[in-house]
Amino acid sequence: MGRAPCCDKAGLKKGPWTLEEDHKLVNYIQLHGPGNWRTLPKNAGLQRCGKSCRLRWTNYLRPDIKRGRFSFEEEETIIQLHSILGNKWSAIAARLPGRTDNEIKNYWNTHIRKRLLRMGIDPVTHAPRLDLLDLSSILSSTLCNQSILNMSNLLGTQALMNPELLRLATTILSLKQESQVPFPQNLQENQLCNFLLQNQVQPLQPNQYQAPIQEGFSSEKSNQLMQTNVEGFLSKVATFGDSQENSIASDLNENFVCQPNYMYCGSNPIVPDLAENPNFQSLNNSYQNFSSFDSVVSTPKSSPTPLNSSSTFINSSTEDERDSHCSNLLKFEIPESLDIDEFMSI
């Protein structure tokens, strides 16, 4: 039910707050505490509506408000949480001590959103903007390379970065859960090939998976590592799903890897050393983050806790440096369809 704006009443002031008004409001709240906003302005001697007083207090006058530029760490938190929560600014603010929802919303709209757009990333879905991709070249590349598809290709770096392969993994997991058929320990090559052919997944070029392997990191080792991590991912998803009575796992199976996300590196050349490849590390981090996600989103609002971060940040960095950092941290992605309410209630 809608109702008339509270500030429509005659005699109530609007617009910027004066120092005197701020003092009145602060003094009153220090004596009586916040709340009962309807009667507060009258009692405090303010010609403002209660709503205006509440906003002024929560967004500006509250003593625990942090001022100044957002740190990389805070920015990372905002982007990660936004990929999970969407425009739930208050929920995001609950994870950032001293920051208000209004401040975060403004920062998103004026800085982060624009940066994502510059990077060709949709700030709403956190996915690469498909309208910027040359779809025809992708399709033609796929068709040209189908004949060279083999297991080695599948286990190359790009395969792991490719959401379609992960999609296959979760699809199999889904089948396992639904049919109770024993999960095959080792996928057959032809199964994967058929799947990829059917889904037009872009395979690697031969020079992409052969050339980069360097000393100390053989093709066999990289394949083993990839296998290990794909299985590890499956294990994480399975464990996670079981612990959440399969409801969230169901969402994951359907959506977690279906959306384009930052792990999909497109036509980027493969970085030789997988162990140092930030994309590869990002994948590991992604499901590590996943397994600890309840701790990320369920901390009570009254006791906000900063998210842990292994990164080191310098606040005075340039926008370009933030762009660069952004491109790495954005490889973390959770589908919007994830039932956040369910998460929050855990």
Add this chain to the structure above:
DNA sequence: AAACGCCGCAACCGCCGAGGT
């Protein structure tokens, strides 16, 4: 120095859900 446009941010608007009567 003036005009103009852009940007960032504080504040407002309109809607919603919860809870009370």
Add this chain to the structure above:
DNA sequence: AACCTCGGCGGTTGCGGCGTT
């Protein structure tokens, strides 16, 4: 059940500051 109040939220606006021409 219907209505009302209240607090809260997300989207939008408007103004001041700043840089550019």
